[in-house]
Amino acid sequence: MKHTGFPAALVGLMLAACSPAAETGTETVADAGHQADAAHTESMTSAAISEADLRYRISTLADDSFEGRAPATLGGIAASQWIADEMARIGLEPGHGDSYFQPVALLAVTLDTDQSSFDIAFNGEPLGLSMSEDVVYWSKLNSSDITLDNSELVFVGYGVVAPEYGWNDYEGLDVEGRTVVMLVNDPGYGNPDSGLFNGNAMTYYGRWTYKYEEAARQGAAGVILIHQTAPASYGWNVVSGSWTGTQLDLARAPGEGQFASVESWVTEARARQMFDLAGLDFDALTAAAAEPGFVPVPMAGLTATGHLVNSTETLESRNVVGVVPGTARPDEYVLYTAHWDHIGIRDVPEGEDGLYNGAVDNATGTAAILEIGEAFVANPPERSVMILAVTAEESGLLGSAYYGENPIVPYDQTVGGINIDAILPTGRARDVVVVGHGASQLEDILTEAAAEQDRYIVPDPNPEAGYFYRSDHISLAKKGVPMLYADGGFDLVEGGREAGEAMGADYRANRYHGPADEYSEDWNMDGMVEDTTLFFNVGSRLANSDAWPNWYEGNEFRALRDAQRSE
Numbered sequence: 001m002k003h004t005g006f007p008a009a010l011v012g013l014m015l016a017a018c019s020p021a022a023e024t025g026t027e028t029v030a031d032a033g034h035q036a037d038a039a040h041t042e043s044m045t046s047a048a049i050s051e052a053d054l055r056y057r058i059s060t061l062a063d064d065s066f067e068g069r070a071p072a073t074l075g076g077i078a079a080s081q082w083i084a085d086e087m088a089r090i091g092l093e094p095g096h097g098d099s100y101f102q103p104v105a106l107l108a109v110t111l112d113t114d115q116s117s118f119d120i121a122f123n124g125e126p127l128g129l130s131m132s133e134d135v136v137y138w139s140k141l142n143s144s145d146i147t148l149d150n151s152e153l154v155f156v157g158y159g160v161v162a163p164e165y166g167w168n169d170y171e172g173l174d175v176e177g178r179t180v181v182m183l184v185n186d187p188g189y190g191n192p193d194s195g196l197f198n199g200n201a202m203t204y205y206g207r208w209t210y211k212y213e214e215a216a217r218q219g220a221a222g223v224i225l226i227h228q229t230a231p232a233s234y235g236w237n238v239v240s241g242s243w244t245g246t247q248l249d250l251a252r253a254p255g256e257g258q259f260a261s262v263e264s265w266v267t268e269a270r271a272r273q274m275f276d277l278a279g280l281d282f283d284a285l286t287a288a289a290a291e292p293g294f295v296p297v298p299m300a301g302l303t304a305t306g307h308l309v310n311s312t313e314t315l316e317s318r319n320v321v322g323v324v325p326g327t328a329r330p331d332e333y334v335l336y337t338a339h340w341d342h343i344g345i346r347d348v349p350e351g352e353d354g355l356y357n358g359a360v361d362n363a364t365g366t367a368a369i370l371e372i373g374e375a376f377v378a379n380p381p382e383r384s385v386m387i388l389a390v391t392a393e394e395s396g397l398l399g400s401a402y403y404g405e406n407p408i409v410p411y412d413q414t415v416g417g418i419n420i421d422a423i424l425p426t427g428r429a430r431d432v433v434v435v436g437h438g439a440s441q442l443e444d445i446l447t448e449a450a451a452e453q454d455r456y457i458v459p460d461p462n463p464e465a466g467y468f469y470r471s472d473h474i475s476l477a478k479k480g481v482p483m484l485y486a487d488g489g490f491d492l493v494e495g496g497r498e499a500g501e502a503m504g505a506d507y508r509a510n511r512y513h514g515p516a517d518e519y520s521e522d523w524n525m526d527g528m529v530e531d532t533t534l535f536f537n538v539g540s541r542l543a544n545s546d547a548w549p550n551w552y553e554g555n556e557f558r559a560l561r562d563a564q565r566s567e
Contacts, residue, residue, distance in 0.1 A: 045057075045090065045371075045374060046374075047374055047375055047377070047378030047379070048375070049371050049372070049375055049529060049532050049533045049536060050371075050529065051525040051526075051528075051529050053367075053371055053374075054364075054367050054368070054371060054525060054528055054529065054532065055521075055523075055525065057086070057363070057366070057367035057370055057371065058359060058363045058364055058367045058519050059519045060082065061079060061082070061083075061340070061358075061359075061363035061366055061367065062357045062358060062359035062363040062518060062519040063357075064355060064357070065078070066078055066079040066082075067344060067345055067355060068342050068343055068344035068345055068355055068356040068357060068358060069340060069341050069342045069344065069358060070341065070342065070343060070344025070345070071104075071106060071248070071315070071317040071341050071391045071392045071395065071398075071399075072106060072315035072316060072317045073344055075344065075345075076317065076341060076344070076391070079340060079341075080101070080317075080318055080320050080340060080389075080391065083100075083320045083340055083366065083370070083389050084100035084101060084320050084322075086370055087100055087320065087322035087370070087373065087387065088100065088322075090370070090373060090374040090377055091324075091374070091377040092322030092323060092324060092373050092377065092387060093322065093323045093324070093325060094321070094322065094323070095321030095322050095323040095386055095387075095388070095408060096321050096408055100320055100321060100322055101318040101319070101320060101321070102318060102319040102320075102321055102402075102403065102406070102408065103316060103317075103318050104250070104316075104317045104318055104319055104391055104392065104398065104399050104402045105250070105251035105314055105315070105316060105317075106248050106249070106250065106251055106314070106315045106316070106317055106392060106395075106398060107142060107248065107249045107250065107251040107252065107312055107313075107314055107315075108246050108247070108248055108312065108313045108314075108315055109138070109139075109140070109246065109247050109248075109249065109310050109311075109312050110245070110246045110247075110310065110311045110312075111137075111138055111139075111244075111247075111308060111309070111310055112309040112310065112311065113131055115307075115309040116306075116307060116308045116309050117305075117306060117307050118131075118135060118137040118148075118262060118264065118304070118305070118306035118307075118308070119304075119305060119306070120153070120266075120270075120274060120302055120303070120304055121150075121302070121303050121304075121305065122274075122277040122278075122301050122302055123301045124303075126305075127270070127273065127274070129266070129270060131244075132240045132244055133240075133267075134266065134267055134269075134270045135264055135265065135266045135267070135270065136239055136240055136243045136244060136264060136265045137262055137263065137264035137265075137306065137308070138243060138247060138262075138263055138264070138308070139259070139261060139262055139263065139308050139310065140249055140257065140259040140263065141257075141259055141261060142251075142252055142253065142256070142257075142312060143310065144309065144310050144311065144312065145307075145308075145309060145310075146261050146262065146306070146307070146308040146310070147261070147306070147307050147308075148179070148221055148222050148261050148262045148304055148305060148306040148307075149305055150303045150304075150305055151177060151178055151179040151221045151222050151303055151304045151305070152177075152178045152179070152298070152299075152302070152303055153178070153179050153180075153181055153224070153274070153278075153298075153299040153302040153303065153304060154173070154175065154178050154179070154180055154181065154296055154297065154298050154299060155180075155181045155182070155275075155280070155285060155289075155296060155297045155298075155299055156169045156170060156173070156175075156180045156181065156182050156215075156296045157169045157182065157183065157187075157285075157288075157289030157290075157294045157296065158182060158183050158185070158186050158187055158190070158205070158206075158211075158289055158290075159180060159182035159183075159211045159214060159215060159223075160186060160187065160205040160210075160211075160214070161214055161218075162197070162203075162205050162556065164554070164556060164558075164559065165196065165197055165205075165556075166292070167187065167196075167197075167205075167292070169182075169289075169294060169296065170214075170218050170296070173218075173296050174219075175215070175218050175219055175220045175221075176219040176220075176221075177219075177221050178220060178221060178222075179220065179221060179222030179223065179224060179262075179303075179304040180215050180218070180220045180222070180223055180224070181224045181226065181271070181274075181299065182211055182215075182223070182224070182225055182226065183225075183226055183228070183231070183286060183289060184206070184208060184211075184225055184226065184227065184228060184231050184232045185202055185206040185231035185232070185464070185466075186202060186203050186205045186206035187289065187290040187291075188200065188201070188202075188203065188206075189202060189206065189231050189290075189464055190231075190286065190287070190289060190290030191287075191290035191291065194290070194291075196290070196292070198438075198463075200463060200464050201436075201438075201463030201464060202463065202464055202465065202466030202468075202469065203466075203556055204469055204474070204477075204478070204556050204557075205556070206231075206466055206469075207466055207469045207470075208225055208232075208265075209396075209469075211223070211225060212225075212259075212260065212263050213258075215260055216258045216259050216260045217258060220260050221260060221261050221262070222260055222261060222262045222263075222264070222304050222306070223260045223262070223263045223264065224264050224265075224266050224271075224304070225263075225264065225265050225266070226265075226266060226268060226271040227239055227265050227266065227267055227268060228268050230464075231464070233462070233464065233465035233466070236267055239265045243265065247395075248315075248392060248395035248396065248398060249395075249396070249398065250398055250401060250402055250405075251314050251315075261306075262304070262306045262308065274299065274302055275299070277301065277302065278299040278300050278301055278302050279300065280297065280299065285297060317341075317391040317392055317399070318391060319388060319389065319390045319391055319399050319402070319403055320340065320388075320389040321386065321387070321388050321389075321408060322373060322386075322387045323384055323385070323386050323387070324373065324376040324377055324380065324381065324384060324385040324387075325380075325384050326380075326381055326382055326383040326384040326385075326543070327380050327381065327382055328382035328383070329382055329383050329384075329546075330383070330384050331384070331413055332383040332384065332413055332415055333383065333384045333385070333386050333409045333413055333414050333415060334381070334383055334384070334385050334386070334415050334416060334417065334539050334542050334543045335385075335386045335388060335409075335414055335415075335416070335417030335418070335476070335481070336369045336372055336373070336385070336386070336387050336388065336417065336418050336419075336420070336535075336539060337369070337388045337389075337390060337400065337417060337418070337419045337420070337472050337473060337476070337483075338362055338365030338366045338368065338369045338388075338389055338390070338419065338420045338421060338472075339362050339365070339366070339389070339390050339391070339392075339393030339394070339399065339400070339421065339471075339472055340362070340366045340389040340390070340391065341358075341362075341390075341391050341392055341393055341394055341395075341399070342356055342357070342358025342361065342362070342363075342394060343356035343358065343394055343513060344356060352515075353515040353516075354515065355515060356513070356514070356515055356517065357515070357517060357518045357519070358517055359517050359518050359519040359520075360422050360423070360424060360425070360507065360511065360512075360517050361421070361422040361512065361513070361517055362393070362420075362421050362422050363519070364420075364422060364423040364425075364528065365419075365420035365421050365422060365423060366389050368420045368423065368528075368531075368532045368535065369387050369388075369389065369420060370387065370389075371532055371536075372387070372532065372535060372536045372539065373385070373387040375536050376536075376539075376540075376543070379540070381540065381543035381544050382543060382544045382545075383415060383542070383543040383544070384543075385539065385543055386408070386409065388403065390403060390472055393421075393471070393472055397470075397471070397472055397474065397475055399472070400472035400473075400474075400475035400476070401475045403475065403476075404475035404476060404478060404479055407479070411479050411480055411481055411564055412564045412565070412567055414476070414481050415542060415543075415547075415548060415549070416440070416442055416481060416482040416483065416484070416542060416548075416549050417473065417476055417481060417482070417483045417484070418442075418473075418483070418484045418485075418486075418535050418538060418539055419471055419472055419473035419483055419484070419485045420532075420535060421471045421472070421485070421487075422487075423487065423488060423527075423528050423531055423532075424487075424488065424503060424504060424507055424527075425523035425524050425525060425527070425528060426488060426490075426492060426499075426500055426503045426504070426524065426527050427492055427493065427494055427495075427524040427526050427527045428492065428493040428494070428526045428527045428530055429455070429488045429489035429490065429491055429492050429493065429500060429527055429530075430454075430455055430456065430489065430491040430492070430493060431455060431456050431457070431458045431489030431490065431491040432446065432450050432455055432456070432457050432458070432486055432487070432488065432489050432531075432534065433458055433459075433460055433461075433486060433487045433488070433489050433490070434446065434457055434458070434459060434460065434484075434485075434486045435460045435467045435468050435471075435485040435486065435487065436460065436463075436467070436468025436469075436485060437457075437458075437459030437460055437463070438459070438552060439468065439477075439482075439551060439552065439555055439557075440482040440483070440484065440549060440550065440551045440552060440555065441482065441549035441550055441551075441552065442482050442483070442484040442538070442542075442549050443457065443484065444549075445538050445541050445542060445549070446484060446486060446534075446538050448541070449534055449537040449538045449541065450534060452537070453530060453533075453534060455489075455534075458489060458491075467485075468485060471485055473485050477557050478557070478560075479560065480557055480560030480561040480563070480564050481561070482549050482550060482551055482557075482561065484538070486535070487531070488527045488528070488530075488531045490503075490504060492527075548565065550562070550565070
C-alpha cells in the first residue's frame with residue numbers, strides 16, 4: 001500500500017505506547033490499526049480457529065498504519081502494543097512478570113564507509129577490494145574505532161568444531177591475531193556421499209552465524225567467509241544488500257560478547273585470486289576440506305588490514321509474551337513462537353511504494369499464534385502454554401536470540417515448541433512440509449495430527465539451503481529445546497503440486513521482502529485455517545500429556561537436551 005503518513009490520532013497513540021504505563025502492559029492502548037483504517041472494525045473473535053479471526057488479525061497487523069512493523073519505530077511500538085492488547089483481550093495472562101513485554105535492547109551500528117577500509121594484501125601490495133562489489137565487512141564490537149593490522153590469513157576449511165561428528169577444523173591451530181578464511185555450508189554438502197554430517201542437508205554448523213561465532217571463540221582477529229551461490233543458497237546480491245547499511249544486534253556493553261574484530265564475506269572470484277597468489281589450488285583445497293582429517297593451510301604472503309569507523313545507537317524494542325496457565329502441571333511449558341516485526345519503510349523514488357507491510361511474513365504467523373492462544377484459553381491445557389511474539393527477526397533473529405539468552409521459563413521446564421513463520425494463502429494442501437525434517441520427536445506428534453486431517457508429511461525440498469537455521473526456533477534449539485518448524489505443503493487439493501509450487505515461486509519472486517507482500521480479501525484462507533488448526537492440535541497433544549520429546553539420536557542438539565533432562 002502507498003504510504004500516506006500517520007494520522008494525527010495515531011501518532012498520539014504511538015507516543016502513548018512509549019509511556020511507562022503502557023510498557024507494563026496493564027493499561028490498554030486503543031487499537032491503532034483500527035483507528036487508522038475505518039475498514040477495520042472491532043471484532044469479537046471466537047475460541048474456534050476460523051477464517052474470520054485470521055483475516056481480522058492479519059489485515060490489522062499488515063495495515064499501513066503500522067508502517068511495516070520495523071523494530072523500535074513508532075509503527076513497531078504500536079504493533080507490539082496491539083498484540084499485547086489482543087493477548088489481554090482474549091484472556092492470556094502477562095508472560096513477563098506483570099507485563100506482556102520482555103524488553104529487548106538493540107544496538108544499531110552504521111559503518112562510515114567513507115572513513116572505513118578493509119583489504120587483503122599480498123607481500124604488502126593491496127588487492128584493492130571494493131566494498132559491496134568484492135567484499136562486505138563489518139564489526140559487531142561496540143566500538144566506534146576498530147583496527148585490524150597485517151593479520152596473517154589461514155584457510156580453515158569449513159571452520160567447524162563438531163564433537164558429535166568427530167570434526168575439528170581448528171585442531172592444533174593457534175589463530176590468535178590471525179584472520180581465518182572459510183567455506184560456507186558444512187562438510188556434508190561438500191561430500192554428500194560420504195555419510196558426513198547430514199549429507200546434503202545443512203546442519204547448524206553450516207550457517208554463517210555459527211562460523212563467525214566459532215572463529216571468535218577460537219580467538220581469531222578477523223573472519224573471511226567465501227561466498228559461493230550454491231552452498232549459500234543465495235547470490236552475492238543478497239550478501240551486498242543484507243550486510244551493508246545500518247545493522248542491528250543485541251545491545252551489549254563495551255567489552256561484552258565475544259567477536260572477531262572484523263567479520264566479512266568475499267566473492268568467490270576474489271577468493272580464487274587470493275588462493276592463486278598464495279600458491280594454493282582452490283578447488284583441490286575445497287575438496288580436501290570436506291574430507292576427515294583436513295589440516296588448516298596458511299595462506300603465505302596474504303594479510304588482512306582494516307580500519308572500521310562506526311556510529312552506534314541503542315534502541316528499545318520488545319518481545320510480546322502471554323501465557324495460558326496449566327491446570328495440572330503449570331511449571332511445564334509448551335511454547336509457540338512467531339516474529340511480529342517486518343522491514344518497515346525504505347526510501348524510494350517519488351510515486352513508488354516504499355512501505356513493506358509484511359502480510360505473509362509474518363502477520364500470518366503472529367495471527368496464528370494469537371488464534372491458538374485464544375483456543376487454549378477456552379480449552380485450558382494440563383501444561384502451561386506460552387505465546388511468544390518476538391521482535392527483530394528480520395535483523396538476524398535478535399528477539400528470539402535475546403529470549404534464548406534470557407529465558408522467562410527455564411529450559412528444563414520447556415517441553416518443546418512450534419514456530420510459525422509465513423503461511424502462504426495457497427488453499428488446502430494434502431501435505432505438510434517439515435523444515436529440518438528428521439530433527440526431533442515432535443515430528444512424530446505432527447505426523448499423527450496430520451493423519452487426522454488426511455495429510456502426509458514431506459521433508460523440506462531444499463535441505464541444503466538450511467532453512468531450519470533461519471527462523472526464530474533455532475534460538476531455542478541452540479539451547480537444547482526441541483522445536484518444530486513446519487508449514488503448509490504444495491500438493492494442493494485444488495491444482496496439485498504444480499499449482500502449489502507455482503504459488504510459492506511467485507511469492508518468492510514478486511512479494512517476499514518486498515512492498516507487494518500485502519493482505520488481500522482475495523486470499524484463499526482454507527489452508528491457513530487448516531494449518532493453524534494442525535499446529536494447535538500438535539501443541540494440545542503435547543500440553544495434555546506427560547511426554548518430553550527429544551531430538552533424534554545424532555542430532556547436533558541432542559546432547560544439550562540429554563543434559564537438561566538428566567538434571
